[in-house]
Each structure stands twice: as structure tokens, then as C-alpha cells.
Amino acid sequence: MRKAFVRFLALMLVLAIAVTAFSACSSKGKTFMKIEDTEMSVNMFQLFLSRMKGTLSASYGEEALADSFWDTVMSSDGTTYNDHFTAQVLDNTKTYLAALHMFEEEGLELPESYIEEIDAELEELIENDADGSKNTFNSILSSFGVNYKILREAYILEAKIAYLNDYLYGSDGSKISPVLLEEYYQNNYARFKQVFIYTYALVYDTDSDGQEIWYSITNPNRISYDTDATPKKDENDNIVKDKNGDTVYVDEEGKIAYDKKNGKRNPVLGSDGYQLTRDYTTEEIREAVDRAQIIAEQCVEKNYTLFDSFVEKYSEDEGMSEYPGGYYLTAESKYDSPEVLKALFEMEEGEIRTVNSDYGIHVIMKYELDEGGYADRDNSDFFVSTETGGYVFIQKLKEELLAQTLKPYIDKIEIDETLIEGVDIKSIGANFYY
Numbered sequence: 001m002r003k004a005f006v007r008f009l010a011l012m013l014v015l016a017i018a019v020t021a022f023s024a025c026s027s028k029g030k031t032f033m034k035i036e037d038t039e040m041s042v043n044m045f046q047l048f049l050s051r052m053k054g055t056l057s058a059s060y061g062e063e064a065l066a067d068s069f070w071d072t073v074m075s076s077d078g079t080t081y082n083d084h085f086t087a088q089v090l091d092n093t094k095t096y097l098a099a100l101h102m103f104e105e106e107g108l109e110l111p112e113s114y115i116e117e118i119d120a121e122l123e124e125l126i127e128n129d130a131d132g133s134k135n136t137f138n139s140i141l142s143s144f145g146v147n148y149k150i151l152r153e154a155y156i157l158e159a160k161i162a163y164l165n166d167y168l169y170g171s172d173g174s175k176i177s178p179v180l181l182e183e184y185y186q187n188n189y190a191r192f193k194q195v196f197i198y199t200y201a202l203v204y205d206t207d208s209d210g211q212e213i214w215y216s217i218t219n220p221n222r223i224s225y226d227t228d229a230t231p232k233k234d235e236n237d238n239i240v241k242d243k244n245g246d247t248v249y250v251d252e253e254g255k256i257a258y259d260k261k262n263g264k265r266n267p268v269l270g271s272d273g274y275q276l277t278r279d280y281t282t283e284e285i286r287e288a289v290d291r292a293q294i295i296a297e298q299c300v301e302k303n304y305t306l307f308d309s310f311v312e313k314y315s316e317d318e319g320m321s322e323y324p325g326g327y328y329l330t331a332e333s334k335y336d337s338p339e340v341l342k343a344l345f346e347m348e349e350g351e352i353r354t355v356n357s358d359y360g361i362h363v364i365m366k367y368e369l370d371e372g373g374y375a376d377r378d379n380s381d382f383f384v385s386t387e388t389g390g391y392v393f394i395q396k397l398k399e400e401l402l403a404q405t406l407k408p409y410i411d412k413i414e415i416d417e418t419l420i421e422g423v424d425i426k427s428i429g430a431n432f433y434y
Contacts (some may be wrong), residue, residue, distance in 0.1 A: 046145025050431035072427035098409035143429035175393035196317035214263030224263025302350030
């Protein structure tokens with residue numbers, strides 16, 4: 001259960017938030033932020049700072065542990081990394097406080113099972129990280145400005161926010177209207193297809209003539225022959241069979257005729273487990289560039305039918321046959337060619353653009369989003385989480401809706417700035433685990 005809370009919060013606050021090296025001598029610490037009777041302590045802010053520093057250190061490496069990194073100026077107004085991320089954590093802390101206040105205002109109660117789960121996790125941390133000693137555990141936590149009680153309070157706070165989110169919108173987003181789902185999909189996704197041409201060659205199994213071997217899709221141990229070709233015969237005019245007893249077919253040159261349309265190739269893997277490649281010759285690259293240019297010149301903007309035919313005939317992207325409706329991506333999607341992703345979100349619907357990447361040449365067209373495309377089973381790889389079985393954008397949408405809901409509460413927050421003078425991400429320890 002605790003892991004689910006952490007995943008939710010990482011999404012809700014965009015970046016993990018954490019704590020700073022501050023004395024944790026009281027159980028709750030001094031209140032520096034409040035809405036009416038709902039309070040947030042300096043120590044909790046430190047914890048959030050330390051988590052952010054841990055997250056950034058994991059991304060940037062050891063340089064993020066040095067003061068010089070945080071003193072680096074990142075904008076023309078003189079803002080440093082320390083200024084920027086400390087302010088970001090402060091804003092996130094306001095969101096936490098607002099959510100906690102709304103939780104209490106709604107009269108919600110965290111189920112006892114949640115508390116038991118948190119206590120069990122903390123006991124496990126004490127056992128594994130501090131040899132069962134709470135004093136040792138508190139010593140570890142002191143570099144993040146907290147102790148056991150404050151960390152437990154933070155875990156409960158996170159659980160309450162996750163519970164509030166599910167209460168408002170449903171754990172699976174079932175309380176969100178179809179209109180809002182469609183609106184989010186239309187505003188955040190883009191769809192495209194591409195004629196992709198490699199500028200290097202992938203290495204596959206070859207036969208004695210150097211031809212790539214095409215195997216049966218249903219039975220990879222059998223060859224996929226083009227049965228419209230000529231059966232191969234030996235010197236006695238007998239039909240030649242392969243080791244599986246299948247008739248061998250050949251072309252006019254006597255080379256094996258493979259059924260490429262209904263077959264597949266076996267990649268040759270290197271010692272690292274990745275498919276081997278070979279660089280194109282200068283002539284091959286020139287041919288690839290010329291071919292892409294000719295295709296691009298023949299394409300007509302917004303003529304989706306024509307472009308579909310080019311994709312089918314010329315694209316070397318096997319994903320285009322697997323996803324005939326195209327690829328659905330957001331600006332934050334992980335896509336192998338970031339140049340394509342960047343171009344996609346600069347383009348208008350129906351526009352065509354040629355993009356070069358490390359993999360090859362992409363002639364892409366941006367397609368109109370089909371209404372309800374996120375619910376189409378054929379598109380499930382882009383929208384349905386293999387982990388939860390729900391739509392991948394539900395959590396992001398829930399977080400945006402919650403932010404809108406919490407805005408009136410955030411506006412009511414009172415802050416005593418004097419209590420956090422000198423409390424920043426630069427001075428806190430990097431928290432990777434708590």
C-alpha cells in the first residue's frame with residue numbers, strides 16, 4: 001500500500017519532495033505554515049527538501065551533492081538551482097497542506113489498515129537500516145531534519161492525500177466524467193504515422209547466398225517460402241525439401257524465394273543482448289536520403305489516405321504494421337527519437353515533416369486525434385497501464401483536477417517566512433530512501 005502512496009505523490013507533485021539538515025528535537029517542530037487549525041512544520045518542509053535533493057542527485061549524479069551545483073545561476077534574473085528548487089518544494093508543501101486541510105474539512109478518516117501498513121513499513125526500516133534501534137534510526141533521519149515521529153506523520157500525510165484523491169475522483173478515475181477524459185486526451189496527446197527509412201542496417205540471419213532468411217511467424221523453426229515462386233528441383237528433377245520436409249521455392253536466379261509479407265526475420269544479437277548493426281555505405285545513405293526526399297515530395301498535406309499507402313509500401317518501421325492507427329504520444333512520452341517528438345508538437349494536424357535522427361530518416365504526418373481513441377482496444381499499448389489495467393493518463397488528470405480544487409485553500413495559507421530563513425535544498429542532506 002505504501003508504494004502506491006509514493007507513486008501517487010511523485011505524480012501529483014511532479015517531482016519528489018524532501019527534507020533538510022535541521023535539528024529534530026521536538027515531535028512536530030515549529031509551525032511555519034497553516035490554514036486555520038491545519039498546520040505544517042518546518043521539519044516537514046525539511047523532509048520534503050531532502051527528498052527533492054535525493055531525486056535530483058539520482059538524476060544529476062554526485063555533482064548535485066556539491067554546494068557549487070546549487071549556487072549555479074540558471075536564469076538571467078540570477079536565480080540559482082538552490083533558489084529554484086527550494087521555491088518549488090515550498091509550493092509543493094502548500095499543496096500538501098491544502099490537501100490535508102480539505103481532508104479534515106471533508107470529515108474523512110484514514111482507515112486503520114492504512115496506519116497499520118505504515119507502522120509495519122517503518123518497523124521494517126528500523127530493522128533493516130538501524131539494526132532494530134529506534135535511536136540509531138533517529139540519528140539517520142536527523143540529517144533530513146526529522147525523527148521517527150515526524151517521518152511517520154509524513155507517511156500518514158501522504159496516505160491522507162492519496163485517500164482524498166481517490167475519494168474525489170475514484171481510484172481508477174471512475175468519478176471523472178467522460179467529457180473531462182476526452183478533453184484531457186485531446187489537449188495532451190498527438191497522433192502520427194511515419195515512413196521511416198534506416199540509415200544503418202540491422203543484422204539478421206542469412207542464407208548461403210547472403211539473403212536474409214524469413215521464418216514462419218507461427219513456427220520460427222520453419223522457413224516462410226513464397227509458394228507463388230518455382231519449386232526447387234535437384235539434378236534428377238526431384239522437388240527439393242528442407243530439413244522440415246517443406247518444399248523449397250526459388251526465384252528466377254535460383255535463390256531461395258521467401259514470403260516476406262507473411263514471415264519474419266531472426267535478429268543476430270551481440271554479447272550485450274542487443275541486435276547487431278552495420279553502418280550503411282556512402283552509396284546506401286545517399287539512396288536512403290533520395291528515397292525519403294522523393295516520398296516527402298509526393299506526400300500531400302491532410303491526405304491521410306495517400307500517406308497511409310506510402311506508410312504501407314515504404315516504411316521500414318515494423319511498428320506501423322503493429323499499430324495501424326498510428327502512435328499516440330504526449331510531449332513527455334519516452335520515444336526513442338526525441339527529435340520526432342519535438343517536431344510532432346510543433347506541427348499542425350495534417351502537416352508533413354522530414355526529421356533526421358540517430359536511427360534514420362522519418363517522414364512523419366500528424367494525424368487528427370480520433371474521438372475516444374484512448375478507449376480503443378487497438379491503442380491500449382499507449383493508454384492502458386500493464387500494472388494497473390487503467391488508463392495511464394488518469395493519475396495525471398486526477399492530479400490536475402486536485403490542483404484546481406485545492407487552489408482556494410492554497411490562497412488561504414498563512415506563512416511565517418522568518419521560520420524558514422536559511423532552510424533550503426543546498427543545506428539539507430540528500431534523502432534517497434525515506
